[in-house]
Amino acid sequence: MKKVIFLSxxxxxxxxxxxxxxxKVEPIPGQTYKIINNKQIVPFETAWQDIWKNIxxxxxxxxxxxxxxxxxxxNPDFIDAYIxxxxxxxxxxxxxxxxxxxxxxxxxxxxxxxxxxxLGITYNYINHTEALTYLNNAVSxxxxxxxxxxxxxxxxxxxxxxxxxxxxxxxxxxxxxxxxSKSYPLLNNNRKYIAWNTxxxxxxYYNKCEMYRHAYSYFFDVANYQNLLHSFNPSYTILxxxxxxxxxxxxxxxxxxxxxxxxxxxLNTAKYGIQSNNLPTDILAELYMWQSFAFAGxxxxxxxxxxQLKALKLSPQNPRIYWILGDIYQQIYNDTDNAIKNYQKSxxxxxxxxxxxxKLIIILAETYKKSGDIIKAHSLAYNWLISQKQMLSIDNPDxxxxxxxxSYAKAYDILGNTQLAxxxxxxxxxxxxxxxxxxxYYPNKNEQIxxxxxxxxxxxxxxxVELNSYPFIN
Numbered sequence: 001m002k003k004v005i006f007l008s009x010x011x012x013x014x015x016x017x018x019x020x021x022x023x024k025v026e027p028i029p030g031q032t033y034k035i036i037n038n039k040q041i042v043p044f045e046t047a048w049q050d051i052w053k054n055i056x057x058x059x060x061x062x063x064x065x066x067x068x069x070x071x072x073x074x075n076p077d078f079i080d081a082y083i084x085x086x087x088x089x090x091x092x093x094x095x096x097x098x099x100x101x102x103x104x105x106x107x108x109x110x111x112x113x114x115x116x117x118x119l120g121i122t123y124n125y126i127n128h129t130e131a132l133t134y135l136n137n138a139v140s141x142x143x144x145x146x147x148x149x150x151x152x153x154x155x156x157x158x159x160x161x162x163x164x165x166x167x168x169x170x171x172x173x174x175x176x177x178x179x180x181s182k183s184y185p186l187l188n189n190n191r192k193y194i195a196w197n198t199x200x201x202x203x204x205y206y207n208k209c210e211m212y213r214h215a216y217s218y219f220f221d222v223a224n225y226q227n228l229l230h231s232f233n234p235s236y237t238i239l240x241x242x243x244x245x246x247x248x249x250x251x252x253x254x255x256x257x258x259x260x261x262x263x264x265x266x267l268n269t270a271k272y273g274i275q276s277n278n279l280p281t282d283i284l285a286e287l288y289m290w291q292s293f294a295f296a297g298x299x300x301x302x303x304x305x306x307x308q309l310k311a312l313k314l315s316p317q318n319p320r321i322y323w324i325l326g327d328i329y330q331q332i333y334n335d336t337d338n339a340i341k342n343y344q345k346s347x348x349x350x351x352x353x354x355x356x357x358x359k360l361i362i363i364l365a366e367t368y369k370k371s372g373d374i375i376k377a378h379s380l381a382y383n384w385l386i387s388q389k390q391m392l393s394i395d396n397p398d399x400x401x402x403x404x405x406x407s408y409a410k411a412y413d414i415l416g417n418t419q420l421a422x423x424x425x426x427x428x429x430x431x432x433x434x435x436x437x438x439x440x441y442y443p444n445k446n447e448q449i450x451x452x453x454x455x456x457x458x459x460x461x462x463x464x465v466e467l468n469s470y471p472f473i474n
């Protein structure tokens with residue numbers, strides 16, 4: 001116990017040196033007045049108009065941070081902030097986020113041709129039917145812009161309306177000579193490559209960060225997995241012909257769908273994956289157990305049990321199987337006894353060097369606490385913290401480490417160290433706003449402090465503005 005007290009005091013002391021005001025809940029983040037390189041950091045509110053005049057000179061990450069701060073804390077109806085942030089998202093292939101901002105702007109100015117066009121071109125990376133709706137609006141509002149005709153033609157080309165596509169293409173070429181060298185088939189290949197690669201990478205990234213809502217959106221709204229699974233897009237045959245990649249793909253989709261509680265989508269995916277040929281036994285067993293999870297979430301208890309038995313029969317020594325089964329008992333049936341039994345079985349089978357071992361330790365500790373066995377919960381949390389020879393810094397956290405910060409917070413919470421628990425809960429929640437944390441640490445989640453990697457923006461020879469970055473930009 002002395003070691004825990006010493007460790008806690010040391011980390012708290014170090015945290016106070018790095019963030020002297022970290023335990024003070026403020027309504028607005030980033031309002032520090034420290035000096036960097038002999039320049040004072042001033043409150044954003046005093047300088048934001050000067051920054052906005054030069055917003056185009058900032059990089060995309062800075063533009064998103066500035067626009068987000070304005071929207072959240074200064075003026076939620078500032079339409080230009082949504083457009084700037086939407087443009088920055090679009091430029092960095094964050095299509096879903098861009099669409100959300102453009103739609104917000106369009107609600108305020110539904111007759112704005114440019115806003116309709118921006119939505120149309122963004123949807124042309126995702127859904128050509130939706131794109132056509134907004135591009136028709138854009139052309140109706142302004143029939144003198146060649147870009148509008150070109151993009152509408154592209155949407156119609158992908159809707160197999162080639163006559164209309166050719167007419168729009170020719171109109172665009174007459175209006176602007178830059179289109180004469182363009183080709184829809186070539187453009188189509190390039191855009192699909194960008195959209196697919198970006199979507200899959202972002203979906204996997206968000207899964208690692210446990211941002212399952214965003215992962216789900218990119219898997220299903222952008223990657224359009226039904227097209228991949230059933231049409232076998234030639235550009236992505238590697239995902240359907242390479243067994244390892246195909247296995248990875250199914251499991252990533254299931255993870256995001258089930259954690260986002262889209263059980264029917266998970267069932268469809270699991271069914272298709274199980275029907276695939278030549279999957280490794282361990283992977284097939286995991287698919288059956290994920291299918292069991294989806295059945296249980298859907299209230300189909302008998303089907304869940306059948307899938308569960310198939311998984312256990314196929315791979316009785318697979319630690320992932322028992323972890324998923326523990327989650328089923330914990331999250332669906334609220335059965336802590338069986339959850340503990342399966343989590344412990346998973347830990348016994350899992351190598352200690354596995355990156356997920358630590359996460360499961362804390363899940364088990366929390367489950368013991370929930371069951372009323374405080375001694376075992378304390379023991380697990382204490383031993384895990386002692387094993388963390390070098391804890392992650394809170395000075396410059398990375399969203400991908402959000403689950404680790406959450407584990408720190410939960411461990412300290414179990415041990416009753418509310419000060420350190422608060423520090424790490426704040427950090428974890430800043431990195432992933434989807435986390436559900438104890439209300440005693442955030443009575444009002446809308447007033448959360450966001451301790452994210454800082455962006456320093458140069459104002460003039462004497463001053464900086466410091467803002468927190470937005471986690472979507474990798």
